[in-house]
Amino acid sequence: MRRYLPLIFGGAALALPAALAWVFLHPPRRRHSKTPRTGLGLAYERVQFSSLDGVRLSGWLVHAPSPRGLVILSHGYSGCRDTMLPYLHFLHAAGFTALLYDFRAHGWSGGTQATLGLTEPRDLQAAIRWVECQPGLQALPLFLLGESMGASVSLLVTAQEPSVRAVVADCGFARMDGPIQKRLETLFGEPMGKALAPATRSIGEHLLGTPTARIAPEEAIGKIAPRPVLIIHGANDALVTPDHAHRLHAASGGEAQLWFVKDAGHTLSVRTAPDYADRVVGFFEDALR
Structure with a gap:
């Protein structure tokens, strides 16, 4: 079981950024x-x-x-x-x-x-x-x-x-690329927003098929x-x-x-x-x- 812990924790660490990236690309319709x-x-x-x-x-x-x-x-x-x-x-x-x-x-x-x-x-x-x-x-x-x-x-x-x-x-x-981090900081506070931004942006760019900086x-x-x-x-x-x-x-x-x-x-x-x-x-x- 212990040998699977890194995979479990790694998956958990990516779950929130993956969910956030999906929500960014599928915003609730107003x-x-x-x-x-x-x-x-x-x-x-x-x-x-x-x-x-x-x-x-x-x-x-x-x-x-x-x-x-x-x-x-x-x-x-x-x-x-x-x-x-x-x-x-x-x-x-x-x-x-x-x-x-x-x-x-x-x-x-x-x-x-x-x-x-x-x-x-x-x-x-x-x-x-x-x-x-x-x-x-x-x-x-x-x-x-x-x-x-x-x-x-x-x-x-x-x-x-x-x-x-x-x-x-x-x-x-x-x-x-910049506004993504700012939106996360608004949602979660500055420290956590900065921490979440790289993984969220990376997953979002994978879904988009291009870097957001483009x-x-x-x-x-x-x-x-x-x-x-x-x-x-x-x-x-x-x-x-x-x-x-x-x-x-x-x-x-x-x-x-x-x-x-x-x-x-x-x-x-x-x-x-x-x-x-x-x-x-x-x-x-x-x-x-």
Whole structure:
């Protein structure tokens, strides 16, 4: 029996990281509790389209009267499209049509596995393809706005899609490997989170089939210029720490605009900064000009 103890203890030591890695890639689905109509009093259309690898995606299209442009809104990891309603509120008031959608394995979209930004760019690219096929939308100037994982995906996609006029990235990560440890520290406390991170990340990378460090908006952002980029980050963000914003800004060659919101936590700037709407709308208006 004693000779099996190392195997027993080794297996037990890997059980928790393996379970955590599985949960990271299969987050509990959050279904929207509000729609544009119930949350903001706005009419909307339910739309569906397929990702570039065939995953069925679900979304809302909200028309603005006499639209000046169209903004595709991308939510964060473990969220869904109703988390983007605060952005929709001021964008609609400013005359922008908006498309909100759920990433794969989130909300009402298909798919069983989230990939932390590895395959989600295919979802956003599918949203762009869908817009480009709609007669009433295809001529509108196109913008992207995302928060957290959606921010990073928006940067990755803008670098590949020349039709995107400008992009706003709120609390996006520069590279995916860091936020995994921070999330574990939030769940279990700093010492245990640090201890669990290497094994959890290693098992997750095995399941993904690629190192998380390869999910790297900081390697793509330099390809976006001369198109405008606005990086927004909560100064008190403990999940995706502010150094990610500094790294993204540096990787842009200083071309991107960088705005830290005082006292804001992760993705809370839109609710914290009184001038958030004015800044984002002004940024898009400058891009239109």
